[in-house]
Amino acid sequence: MSKNANVVELEDVVVKFVGDSGDGMQLTGTLFSELAAFGGNDLATFPDFPAEIRAPHNTIAGVSGFQIHVGKRKIYTPGDMCDILVAMNPASLKANLKWVKYGATIVLDENNFEGKAITKAGYQENPLEDGSLRDYNVVSAPITDLTKDSLKNQEIDKKFAVRTKNMFALGIVVYLFNQDVKRAVKLVERKFGKKPEIFEANKTVLTAGYKYAKSLETIQTIYKVDAAPMEKGRYRNITGNVATAWGLLAASEKSGRPFFLGSYPITPATEILMELSIHKSLGAKVFQAEDEIAGICSAIGASFAGSFAATTTSGPGLSLKSEAIGLAVMTELPLVIVNVQRGGPSTGLPTKSEQSDLLQSLYGRNGECPVIVIAASSPANCFYYAYLASKLSMEHMTPVIMLTDGYLGLGSELLKIPKVKDLPKIKPPLAKPNEPDYKPYKRDENTLVRKWAIPGTDGLRHRVGGLEKTNIDGNVSTDPLNHQLMVKLREEKVKRVQDFIPEQNVVGEESGDLLVIGWGGTEGALISTVKRMQEENYKISLAHFNYIMPLPKNTKKILSNFKKILVCELNMGQFVNYLKINFPEFHYHQYNKVQGLPFHVNELTEVFKNILEEDKNA
Amino acid sequence: MSKNANVVELEDVVVKFVGDSGDGMQLTGTLFSELAAFGGNDLATFPDFPAEIRAPHNTIAGVSGFQIHVGKRKIYTPGDMCDILVAMNPASLKANLKWVKYGATIVLDENNFEGKAITKAGYQENPLEDGSLRDYNVVSAPITDLTKDSLKNQEIDKKFAVRTKNMFALGIVVYLFNQDVKRAVKLVERKFGKKPEIFEANKTVLTAGYKYAKSLETIQTIYKVDAAPMEKGRYRNITGNVATAWGLLAASEKSGRPFFLGSYPITPATEILMELSIHKSLGAKVFQAEDEIAGICSAIGASFAGSFAATTTSGPGLSLKSEAIGLAVMTELPLVIVNVQRGGPSTGLPTKSEQSDLLQSLYGRNGECPVIVIAASSPANCFYYAYLASKLSMEHMTPVIMLTDGYLGLGSELLKIPKVKDLPKIKPPLAKPNEPDYKPYKRDENTLVRKWAIPGTDGLRHRVGGLEKTNIDGNVSTDPLNHQLMVKLREEKVKRVQDFIPEQNVVGEESGDLLVIGWGGTEGALISTVKRMQEENYKISLAHFNYIMPLPKNTKKILSNFKKILVCELNMGQFVNYLKINFPEFHYHQYNKVQGLPFHVNELTEVFKNILEEDKNA
Amino acid sequence: MLEKKRIDKSPVELTKKDFVSDQMVKWCPACGNHAILTAVQKVFPEIGYKKENFCLVSGIGCSSRFPYYVDTYGFHGIHGRAAAIASGVKIANTELSLWVATGDGDSMAIGGNHFIHLIRRNIDINILLFNNQVYGLTKGQYSPTTPRGGITKTSPQGTIEHPFNPAGLVMGSQGTFFARVLDNNVKMMSDVMYEAAKHDGTSVVEILQNCVIYSDQAFANIASKEVRDEAQLRLEHEKPMIFGKNMDKGIVLSGNKLRVVTIGENGVKEEDILIHDQYKKDPGIHRMLGRMHPPKYPIALGVIRSAPFNTYDRLMSEQIETAQKSSSIKCVDDLLNSGDTWEIE
Amino acid sequence: MLEKKRIDKSPVELTKKDFVSDQMVKWCPACGNHAILTAVQKVFPEIGYKKENFCLVSGIGCSSRFPYYVDTYGFHGIHGRAAAIASGVKIANTELSLWVATGDGDSMAIGGNHFIHLIRRNIDINILLFNNQVYGLTKGQYSPTTPRGGITKTSPQGTIEHPFNPAGLVMGSQGTFFARVLDNNVKMMSDVMYEAAKHDGTSVVEILQNCVIYSDQAFANIASKEVRDEAQLRLEHEKPMIFGKNMDKGIVLSGNKLRVVTIGENGVKEEDILIHDQYKKDPGIHRMLGRMHPPKYPIALGVIRSAPFNTYDRLMSEQIETAQKSSSIKCVDDLLNSGDTWEIE
Numbered sequence A, B: 001m002s003k004n005a006n007v008v009e010l011e012d013v014v015v016k017f018v019g020d021s022g023d024g025m026q027l028t029g030t031l032f033s034e035l036a037a038f039g040g041n042d043l044a045t046f047p048d049f050p051a052e053i054r055a056p057h058n059t060i061a062g063v064s065g066f067q068i069h070v071g072k073r074k075i076y077t078p079g080d081m082c083d084i085l086v087a088m089n090p091a092s093l094k095a096n097l098k099w100v101k102y103g104a105t106i107v108l109d110e111n112n113f114e115g116k117a118i119t120k121a122g123y124q125e126n127p128l129e130d131g132s133l134r135d136y137n138v139v140s141a142p143i144t145d146l147t148k149d150s151l152k153n154q155e156i157d158k159k160f161a162v163r164t165k166n167m168f169a170l171g172i173v174v175y176l177f178n179q180d181v182k183r184a185v186k187l188v189e190r191k192f193g194k195k196p197e198i199f200e201a202n203k204t205v206l207t208a209g210y211k212y213a214k215s216l217e218t219i220q221t222i223y224k225v226d227a228a229p230m231e232k233g234r235y236r237n238i239t240g241n242v243a244t245a246w247g248l249l250a251a252s253e254k255s256g257r258p259f260f261l262g263s264y265p266i267t268p269a270t271e272i273l274m275e276l277s278i279h280k281s282l283g284a285k286v287f288q289a290e291d292e293i294a295g296i297c298s299a300i301g302a303s304f305a306g307s308f309a310a311t312t313t314s315g316p317g318l319s320l321k322s323e324a325i326g327l328a329v330m331t332e333l334p335l336v337i338v339n340v341q342r343g344g345p346s347t348g349l350p351t352k353s354e355q356s357d358l359l360q361s362l363y364g365r366n367g368e369c370p371v372i373v374i375a376a377s378s379p380a381n382c383f384y385y386a387y388l389a390s391k392l393s394m395e396h397m398t399p400v401i402m403l404t405d406g407y408l409g410l411g412s413e414l415l416k417i418p419k420v421k422d423l424p425k426i427k428p429p430l431a432k433p434n435e436p437d438y439k440p441y442k443r444d445e446n447t448l449v450r451k452w453a454i455p456g457t458d459g460l461r462h463r464v465g466g467l468e469k470t471n472i473d474g475n476v477s478t479d480p481l482n483h484q485l486m487v488k489l490r491e492e493k494v495k496r497v498q499d500f501i502p503e504q505n506v507v508g509e510e511s512g513d514l515l516v517i518g519w520g521g522t523e524g525a526l527i528s529t530v531k532r533m534q535e536e537n538y539k540i541s542l543a544h545f546n547y548i549m550p551l552p553k554n555t556k557k558i559l560s561n562f563k564k565i566l567v568c569e570l571n572m573g574q575f576v577n578y579l580k581i582n583f584p585e586f587h588y589h590q591y592n593k594v595q596g597l598p599f600h601v602n603e604l605t606e607v608f609k610n611i612l613e614e615d616k617n618a
Numbered sequence C, D: 001m002l003e004k005k006r007i008d009k010s011p012v013e014l015t016k017k018d019f020v021s022d023q024m025v026k027w028c029p030a031c032g033n034h035a036i037l038t039a040v041q042k043v044f045p046e047i048g049y050k051k052e053n054f055c056l057v058s059g060i061g062c063s064s065r066f067p068y069y070v071d072t073y074g075f076h077g078i079h080g081r082a083a084a085i086a087s088g089v090k091i092a093n094t095e096l097s098l099w100v101a102t103g104d105g106d107s108m109a110i111g112g113n114h115f116i117h118l119i120r121r122n123i124d125i126n127i128l129l130f131n132n133q134v135y136g137l138t139k140g141q142y143s144p145t146t147p148r149g150g151i152t153k154t155s156p157q158g159t160i161e162h163p164f165n166p167a168g169l170v171m172g173s174q175g176t177f178f179a180r181v182l183d184n185n186v187k188m189m190s191d192v193m194y195e196a197a198k199h200d201g202t203s204v205v206e207i208l209q210n211c212v213i214y215s216d217q218a219f220a221n222i223a224s225k226e227v228r229d230e231a232q233l234r235l236e237h238e239k240p241m242i243f244g245k246n247m248d249k250g251i252v253l254s255g256n257k258l259r260v261v262t263i264g265e266n267g268v269k270e271e272d273i274l275i276h277d278q279y280k281k282d283p284g285i286h287r288m289l290g291r292m293h294p295p296k297y298p299i300a301l302g303v304i305r306s307a308p309f310n311t312y313d314r315l316m317s318e319q320i321e322t323a324q325k326s327s328s329i330k331c332v333d334d335l336l337n338s339g340d341t342w343e344i345e
């Protein structure tokens, strides 16, 4: 440890690596998170890359970032403002300074803070010289030069040499963070082990960065975040999109139904498709369709044919699938539709996150067309909610829309690895060969669920389709009373799913001054804020919803126990509208933000306090 | 007039012609309505044909019908139960008997009531013989034989001769209805004037039918419905779909913007496309697209290019257009989307009517994506609402969804022909050539409307698209605060349309015991019922909505003036949900019917009385 | 009886009756669809699979009501999506003999994209394309195959669109099987359907189907008794392309074009006539055959192309097998524990 | 300068600079799109219309950002719908020179149906088809033109799909104009774009575009300096199809196939070489040219087909004129009073 640096122990720290699209910030960030995780910290991460693939060099449009929040306590979000910013060029500094805490440490590659790079970033003057960084602890190092320097004895391409400068930055942060540089080297070896020269170069640069930092006078504080007290078990870091993919695969295995995905790429859902494409060894059949409509229609076909089928998309794709979701409702076939929400309307803000597809999920189809809607609320629980969506879909023979968002999908956190045998059983209602009085629309008395009769099975020949049909027999029918009956049965079938989902839980007391309500991807920020305020003795609780259609049975009871209700959403108030429809007897306050950004804890704290204040003043 | 028949004067009469698909019932019905109209009656009609083009002969599936309601007072609906049923075969009798009033007159072609036709209709015994018609006044005539007989002196094809038997039936009804047979002959001449032989045959048979009826002993009652006291002016009979088409054309002419339609056929909206296809003389460009998506996208392109553009469809097609509606919202271009609702979900009941696309119209798109939604409420007012939808769309630079339904679209009523010069002006906000500081997203302060700058115009080059963009400049932007601003501006722009629509009117007193609420195509039945009950001194009023998004300004005031509110819809409660979102402070009763059938006056009367009773008992 | 891959054969001999469902057939009397139904019900027992291994998928249209009338598994989809739905059915369950019933509107208007992609992927599905050159169910608007100038309810002055030639579109989309038949010839229809079933990959059978209500007589210029001998070339594999009342007309290749000749005239001998090779991979001649039409040429009927290429469904199964052999991830537990994981004790 | 119908010519002479917009170009450095942009900005002044009469429409993809960078009217649509949007623009406003910028995914995956229907209708629109054989914007999944076996983020074991050949698809859809160019030849690109603008009807210009990130070197086998002379046949109307470093290779028609020959070998003379006729209506040779590819053949570049047929937009205008002349309904008041009406007094 450096002679003169003092070590500050912290509960949690937020680090962000930012640079040009080609600077390797995603890799640096990933390595750093693994390092922290292996050290026993809890963590969450979020990548923040531009809509452009490689926007022009040194421009704001081309800034790519990766943020990591590590803690010795439970970490719920990738963090609001950062404690350490590593900025490889002026543009990345410019774009990110607003997210840096006062007094935070900023590590800069001073070799890039000159000439055109400054003006291209939109600076008039060099920020290193104009005093604008005086409130920060700036570690300005000639990273590019030092990188080249450290590699001068190795025989490698100059261009390549420069590209390892991210490792030098990582080395500095490893030091700043009081981490074990050897462990960092090991992680780099895992990545590049198969290419020894590349590994060697990266190792050299990483170590050089570490040593350089150690020797620096300007570093006055280094941080220490102890291991978090975590439940025993095996852990891994996982993004929401990968977790979703795996949850679907687990459901397939558990149900015994082969997996089929029909999908079309779209940001930010594409990673689910890509992840599933590499798991053919699990028998997963992945069909990259020509468009979203073919994606869902092929999935409906596969479901009819007896596979457990899913389709994955984001907002505009969900719009395109509307008509076919109706077909799945009418044919009463299992189907999971994963919608990773992004900023809308229309193409909107494809790389930003939002919660504005809720009403579309509930109502965006012609006719009376109910489906189950559930929402995951953290990257890791995407695994469970994908699994549960699949279970409900198969066991209740109905499409399920599972909502996540770009923030969850691309963000990561730690997952305690479950055992498949411990997951709840999935029992699809398969019709047996030659089942005596099989009828396509005969229903289970309790659940109203019809049977799944798979083509190829002896004695179950039947026909389904999108026209209204008679209950039990399933013949096409325009009979007035039958239609009304079927509309009601389809609605009731989804309502009865209430009996198969858990009651809504409340974070905090069951009654109090303020009930905060959220749903989906905002859980981390809401929970952090509410817990903090509970520690400050506010009578505040949180009901964060994952089950939306149907709502948990005890929802009304919860709502009735608080003086005020505040619904927080990253949209203009879609869930609050849905609550008004269901429980018009309550008065709802609402807090809405539609900026393509997540909630921040400070922001929420202020909002909550204001609402509670009003109360006192009244 | 027949010696022994007594003439009964009636306020209104409902006549229904039913037969096999090939029996010409649509023509017969149309002729009869024209006859009544020319005689000065008010009227409404509704065709009732099978989903199949020509289902098998003599089956229920193949029954085709046409219902006419004529009156000496204002007629609001095609009528619930009929006073006269003309049934050409057993299947049509079987399918329609439930819609015939006790004691009504039933005219039958007894030549068809024998052999297979009876069993194919699902009868065990001949209904003419088993006493099942004893409660009716049955006029059973060997129509087929008499038709052939009457033509035996004309040299025509036997097959063709039989096909004129609908004229014989018409002749009977003309008599039964105390109408002028010569006038009927004239109408037939108009239809067939160009084919003298066909006209001659039809004339002969029609007259024969009339004379036959006059000679019949079994006809004991004939009806007389005096002319209705109608406003002076020129009138025509018009279906909702044709009225919609004409409303769009009128808006184009009035605004000076050439008309473009991009559409794909779908029941029950196809007639709008077909009607517009024949009006190229008005410069209407009609593009029959390869699908619904191309329909709306071509319309958006045409709108960008400066045409007044529309697209027409029904439920499943609206689902497919969801994504593109978002594009029109984002580019803030005028566009009218006509949705002729039918029974859903999915393919559903394509030939039946329903009001179940309301929530889809309001919310069925990704992101926060507001559009104006308005609903026509009678076949003839489709003309005005199509016109107003067009006006609002162009003047407010926003897509408008206009809802009608199969019942309105295919039904007809009398339209007092307006003069185009008397229609409200339409002034689209066109940008002028070389307008000094034109910016694509600069807005009018009051309406928040941007200008329409048409490609080809000097000095207004600009680019629009589906990505979020900065206000005023219109450059692509992911800026958080700009996004929030734009979301709010788009919402506010639609809300401010409130200032440009009329206040909601109330049928009846402004306060009372029960406020009935309806919207769209159910107006006729609701107004008839409410007026009838008002005559019986019930304190009941009706607020029937045509403007849905935004709602008229005085809506809340109206709601607050009644003891009870009852929302009646042909769906599971979509408008009532929307009211709960907007005015959660009221308690709403609801009456919902989802049978592919319209409301009936008797049914509604019972419902209204029950609700009012409850009141008294409470 | 057809021997094909993993599809189960019927243990008992089936007849046409076995494939008649209990549903009332609701097409117009005299509609060409009735004969197509007969042909299918005739050929299914000949193919010889178990009833349960047949599956019919359709979109929306008069033609798309087809599945209701055949006593097998069936799926009546939504408009235009039959090919997409069927793709999922077949990839998921390769043990089915899968048939798509679709109209010219269903598969070439709204469903055009799924149609060409299915063909390109060469999934083993048999498409019966009911081409009546009109939208029947919606009552008579023009379709993408309505001949230029055709007057319909939406083209009162005649259409202004160049119609698709289905053969051209199929081959332009890398199609491996294309056949054409007329609805008035049940024998030829079922023969060709048999060939379609035999073909590995996507088979398109274009059936020129008469809609008696909205496009009656659309094919009179090739189908009517008076003209048919001169207007139809009935292709058979390895047989010369000879036609005509007296079987004296033939097709020859002249330069890069086909030409009609009369045997015996201008020194043309039977040996000069082109021999049909339906299995040829190169689509050159097949394309030309697909485009021929009266008055200059006869129309080609029968199997025009049936070229052997890999199918998507088989390649997919192979990739799965390979992955299962080579990957260490055999179950979801393996997956969950793969890559970077660590134990907290 | 191009003389065409009703499109206004620019009163002043324009240069490339006039077509540079104020927006920052955000493609990856070295992406092939930059050169395409240059070619467009170069050819628009040559075409000579007023700036305001150019209009660019696109879908979504890297390529679809194109309209932002050209100082004309522009519309950045939604994924796959450029052809449909453009159809509306052109039919509504025939006085625009309309250009579509679209990717292989945009126009042949999700947009496939609009693409083939636009082509079939032959609306006068110029399509620039940026074919990089991959989905660029979504970061590297295979597209409908990715060669079989191609390894991408969604095909870790190689794709199992037969790719479309855009030329084949265009001609299979009754296409009247097809050209192919490489993104490394600005001159040829702008020449061909000029030809596209000149053509009445839908022109498809396939640009083999290098995505340096996800499909880098996809066209190295035809574009690289080392091979290009032997691998490229540069077509010119009425010129013989000669290529090769020494201009001694040529294409001849042998039977119904094209064959590569060497002039001077086996008695082949220059006169034997096929002469290119881009205006021929029969697509036979054009199809064969479109399908040629290495190693057996050179790839054909330049205008392969430019056949004169009626355009939809012109026929539509004609029908309107006819109707306006012959119909008694001249305004909506006439319409409202047409047919059966009566007076109540």
Ligand SMILES: Cc1ncc(C[n+]2csc(CCOP(=O)(O)OP(=O)(O)O)c2C)c(N)n1
Binding pocket: B264, B265, B266, B267, B292, B316, B317, B320, B347, C060, C061, C062, C063, C064, C078, C079, C102, C103, C104, C105, C106, C107, C130, C132, C134, C135, C136, C137, C138, C143
């Ligand atoms: C999404 C959607 N769009 C439109 C329709 C209306 N529609 C039903 S069938 C059809 C066309 C039928 O034509 P074709 O496929 O040729 O079948 P045919 O009736 O001629 O056999 C149309 C436009 C629909 N049902 N769904």
Ligand SMILES: Cc1ncc(C[n+]2csc(CCOP(=O)(O)OP(=O)(O)O)c2C)c(N)n1
Binding pocket: A264, A265, A266, A267, A292, A316, A317, A320, A347, D060, D061, D062, D063, D064, D078, D079, D102, D103, D104, D105, D106, D107, D130, D132, D134, D135, D136, D137, D138, D143
């Ligand atoms: C409805 C919809 N589906 C999917 C997407 C995601 N998406 C955007 S561009 C693209 C493919 C781009 O490929 P291509 O058209 O070849 O363009 P390139 O980026 O290669 O130029 C996809 C799948 C979208 N924006 N909208």
Ligand code: SF4
Binding pocket: B053, B054, C026, C027, C028, C030, C031, C032, C033, C062, C063, C132, C136, C137, C210, C211, C212, C213, C214
């Ligand atoms: S409308 Fe035409 S295609 Fe449809 S059932 Fe009748 S004859 Fe057949």
Ligand code: SF4
Binding pocket: A053, A054, D026, D027, D028, D030, D031, D032, D033, D062, D063, D132, D136, D137, D210, D211, D212, D213, D214
């Ligand atoms: S990803 Fe490929 S296509 Fe897109 S801008 Fe970069 S190089 Fe060009």
Ligand SMILES: [Mg+2]
Binding pocket: C061, C103, C104, C105, C130, C131, C132, C133, C134, C135, C136, C143
């Ligand atoms: Mg058809």
Ligand SMILES: [Mg+2]
Binding pocket: D061, D103, D104, D105, D130, D131, D132, D133, D134, D135, D136, D143
């Ligand atoms: Mg591409």
